[in-house]
Amino acid sequence: MVGDGVPGRLLSAATKLFAQKGFDRTSVQEIVAAAGVTKGAMYHYFGSKDDLLSEIYGRVLRLQTEQLEKVAATEAPVPERLRRAALDVVVSTIENLDDTKIFLQSVHQLSPDRSRAVRAERRRYHERFRSLIEEGQRAGVFRADKPADIVVDFFFGSVHHLGAWYRTSGKLSAHQVGEHYAGLLLGALRP
Amino acid sequence: MVGDGVPGRLLSAATKLFAQKGFDRTSVQEIVAAAGVTKGAMYHYFGSKDDLLSEIYGRVLRLQTEQLEKVAATEAPVPERLRRAALDVVVSTIENLDDTKIFLQSVHQLSPDRSRAVRAERRRYHERFRSLIEEGQRAGVFRADKPADIVVDFFFGSVHHLGAWYRTSGKLSAHQVGEHYAGLLLGALRP
Amino acid sequence: MVGDGVPGRLLSAATKLFAQKGFDRTSVQEIVAAAGVTKGAMYHYFGSKDDLLSEIYGRVLRLQTEQLEKVAATEAPVPERLRRAALDVVVSTIENLDDTKIFLQSVHQLSPDRSRAVRAERRRYHERFRSLIEEGQRAGVFRADKPADIVVDFFFGSVHHLGAWYRTSGKLSAHQVGEHYAGLLLGALRP
Amino acid sequence: MVGDGVPGRLLSAATKLFAQKGFDRTSVQEIVAAAGVTKGAMYHYFGSKDDLLSEIYGRVLRLQTEQLEKVAATEAPVPERLRRAALDVVVSTIENLDDTKIFLQSVHQLSPDRSRAVRAERRRYHERFRSLIEEGQRAGVFRADKPADIVVDFFFGSVHHLGAWYRTSGKLSAHQVGEHYAGLLLGALRP
DNA sequence: AATGAATGAGTCTTCATTCAT
DNA sequence: AATGAATGAAGACTCATTCAT
Known part of the structure; x- marks a missing residue:
């Protein structure tokens, strides 16, 4: 998924470890050690430990943003598009559970610059999602008192x-x- | 809120700092330094940095468990009791936002023993909440297909x-x- | 053996612990904790941790010196007196094995003053023993080429x-x- | 004697200091400071302070074991071989007096694992020495009542x-x- | 006679990072 | 592209001792 060159192996190893024990x-x-390379090699490809974290974030964010754009651009009725978006984000979150864990535990540990960048991207993602809800509220298919x-939050x-x-x-896929x-989200939004 | 003896001051300072920057x-x-005492004094009252964290957890957990018990024991109809429980947990979470942040970021950083104890208490809390939902599902006032x-999760x-x-x-209390x-929770549970 | 007042209990506990794990x-x-008293109480009776060690040393030294004097002053022939002295010192060393262990491991850890005093006492003891050997060598009953x-050493x-x-x-008393x-000592000294 | 690279300098400095003041x-x-390197450098080569001690032990043990094996394998009569072994161990002990001091004062302060390993090696050494004595006892050239x-002890x-x-x-080489x-050992063993 | 809270200097160890090769 | 020795600052924790009560 990340490639098997030295940088890819480093990214994979870091992802797994960060998720397990925190940054x-x-x-x-x-x-x-987990990637089977030396320290020098790592610093050849990544400027710092923070860099590794940023790179991991970047990948997930890009992935999820792309998926959302694809679904939102569909011709289907709003509730259907929201349902698909919600379903997709859950599935892709579960498929990349390690990345998500890292995301939550470690955003605060990025340098201010990087943290800002990541948050901005995140915000854009949320805004795209929110516009879907607002569209439904304006159309009267979603309750408007929330x-x-x-x-979104x-x-x-x-x-x-x-x-x-x-x-x-576990027993649920x-x-x-x-x-x-x-279903719960759509249920909560019923007028 | 924690008392103004040395242990209290340490707990307050630790809570604020852990929430701000992570454990x-x-x-x-x-x-x-923030508590205005010496390192030796801290280790006189708390066995370790972990100890401080455990103590903070313990307080919040006890507080929230008590509140939930009180609401759940009421005579009101299930939806009303669930609404109250949900409202209460949100309000008390916001009122103790620091503790909550710490909770989420740092449970994994406790020693295995302590982590287990905290999780167990947390699980009991969730189970109490779940039993409220199940009661409503059996009574037919909540949808039963979820x-x-x-x-709960x-x-x-x-x-x-x-x-x-x-x-x-922000603009919302x-x-x-x-x-x-x-409202969203109850809405999502409507049959 | 040391009395059961607070000072005695402290001395006993310290002896056992010093022997087990070192000063x-x-x-x-x-x-x-082992003596069942508080720190304050200890510092009431002993000026310092070193003090405890000195006290323990003093006791053993006095004990062994007394025994040696008693044996050496006997009327028996030299080889017999040396045999008795050697036997006695082995038995009393074994009976106070903890003290002996402490002795060897910790003399260096006393303050210069105290270390000097303890060594001086030790030297007197060795000299008394040596004079017994010299007496036998002059009398021709011990070999004189050593x-x-x-x-003694x-x-x-x-x-x-x-x-x-x-x-x-073990199986030997x-x-x-x-x-x-x-027997080995006397054997080694045979002309 | 230990080489003049960083590890060698550390070993030398540690040996001298441990002998002087205890581990x-x-x-x-x-x-x-004595070795003229930084703390980080030390931990680059040795895992811990204990490691340093183990390393020092290892060296002496190996040295003495080798010497003993060499002497014991000789064709000379038993008393002569024992005399040579005894002479050698005294000379080599004096030549490495620092190591020996450390040995006695600090074995107890090693981690259980390492302490066990060192003791095992020591035991093998003593057993080799003992077999020499037993050989002489069986041959009737040493007294057998001890x-x-x-x-050996x-x-x-x-x-x-x-x-x-x-x-x-001092005045003796x-x-x-x-x-x-x-001479004293052989004397003590005369039948 | 005894307490126990408090001190503060000191301990070993970890770690991200640099740099000559 | 890659090594691995070396740095140096920072980390958590320990402990003999003091002192007001």
């Missing part, structure tokens, strides 16, 4: 929390959880 | 996420957010 | 080493070991 | 004690002391 608890030494951004809280409880070994979550 | 990024030196524990995700976006300086969140 | 590895906290002080090395291997649970050691 | 009383800071292992006590009194500046000690 601060993971030493550069551990990362390079501010759209509250609904409500829903993305649930999504971010997936990493805290979802286990691949990613898709099933996605259907439930989308 | 790992906060040094014992910073904590004692597993109750999925609903869905809702608590939203609650935990509050720390990520809610600002005291804790109570208003609580009403919205409770 | 530096034993904290004042552990000593007072300097007496070399013999040779023998006391063996004695000090007892703490490193002797176990109460203190007295049996004493007989063997005295 | 616990010597700080890592002092060692690196258990061989008691004799008796003699090695004397040897270990050398560090407590031998001074290079290492070789002279060795002759005396070997």
Whole structure:
């Protein structure tokens, strides 16, 4: 998924370790050992430990943004598009659970610059999602007594929390959880 | 809120700092400086930095568990009791936003023993909440096509996420957010 | 053996702990806990941790010096007096194995003043022993081609080493070991 | 003697300091200062302060074991081989007096694992020495009324004690002391 | 006689990063 | 492209001792 060159192996190793033990608890030494390279090699490709984290963020954000754009641009009726978007974000979150965990635990640990950049991208994503809800509210198919951004935060809280409880070994597939979550969101928005 | 003896001052300082910068990024030196005591004094009262964290957790957990018990034991109809419980947990989470933030960022950084204890308490809390939902499903006032524990995780995700976006300086009061969140939850559960 | 007042209990606890883990590895906290008193109480009776160590030394030294004087003053022939002295010192060393261990491991850790005093006492003891050997050499009953002080160091090395291997649970009694050691010493001195 | 690279300098400095002041009383800071390197450099080569100690032990043990094997494998009559072994161990102990001092004071301060390993090696050494004595007892050239292992402990006590009194500046050379000690041991074993 | 809170200097160790090769 | 030795600042924690009560 990340490629098997040295940078790819480093990214994979870092992702797994950051998700398991957190950014601060993971030493550069551990990362390079897991990737089977030396410290020098890592600093050849990445400027710093922070760099590794930024790179991981970037990848997930780009991925999710692309998916959302694709769904939102569809011709389907709003509720259907929202349902699809909600389902997709749950499924892709579960498929990249490590990245999501890192995301939540470690944004604060990025340098101010990088943190800002990541947040901006995140905000754009949320805004795209919110515009979908507002469209439905204006069309009268969604209840309008709840501010759209509250609904967005409500829903993305649930999504971010997936990493805290979802286990691949559990009895629900990613898709099933996605259907439930989308169903709850749509249910909550019924007029 | 925590008392003004040395232990109380340490707990307050630690809470604020852990919430701001995360557990790992906060040094014992910073904590004692903020509390105006010496390192030795801290280690006189708390066995370790972990101890401080556990103590903070314990307080919040006890507080929220008590509140939930009180509401759940009421005579009101289930939807009303669930609405109250949801409202309460949002309000109390916002009122103790620092503790909540710490909770989410740092449970993983406790020693295995302590982490287990905290999780167990947390689970009991969720189970109490879930039993309220199941009661409503059996009574036919809540839709039964969504597993109750999925609903619990869905809702608590939203609650935990509050720390990520809610600002005291924003335009919504804790109570208003609580009403919205409770409304969305109840809406999602309508048959 | 040391009395059961607070000072006695402290001395006993300290002796056991120092022998087990060494002076530096034993904290004042552990000593007072083992003695069932508080730190303040300890500092009421002893000026410092070093003080405790000096006190322990003093006791053993006095004990062994007294025994030696008693044996040496006897009317028996020299070889018999030396045999008795050697036997006695082995038996009493084994009976106070903890003190002996402490002695060897920790003399260097006393303050210069105290270390000097302890060494001086030790030297007097060795000199008394040496004079017994010299007496036998002059009388022609001990070989004279080995300097007496070399013999003393040779023998006391063996004695000090007892703490490193002797176990109460082993198959030899203190007295049996004493007989063997005295026998080896006398054997080595045969003309 | 240890080489003059960074690890060698560290080992030399540590040996001298441990012998002078004891393991616990010597700080890592002092060692690196004496070796003229930084703390980080030390931890690059040695995993811990204990590691340094283990390394020092290892060297002496290997040295002495080799010497003993060489002498024991000789064709000479047993008493002569024992005399040579005794002489050698005294001379080599005096030549590495620092290491020996450390040995005695600090084995107890190693981690259980390492302590076990060092003791095991030590035991093998003693057993080789003991087999020499037993050989002589079976051949009837040594008295058989003293258990061989008691004799070994008796003699090695004397040897270990050398560090407590031998001074290079004294009037006896290492070789002279060795002759005396070997003479006393052989004398003690005469039938 | 005894307490126990508080001190503050000191301990070992970790770690991201640099740099000559 | 890659190594690995070396740095130096910072980390959590320990402990003998003091002192007001």
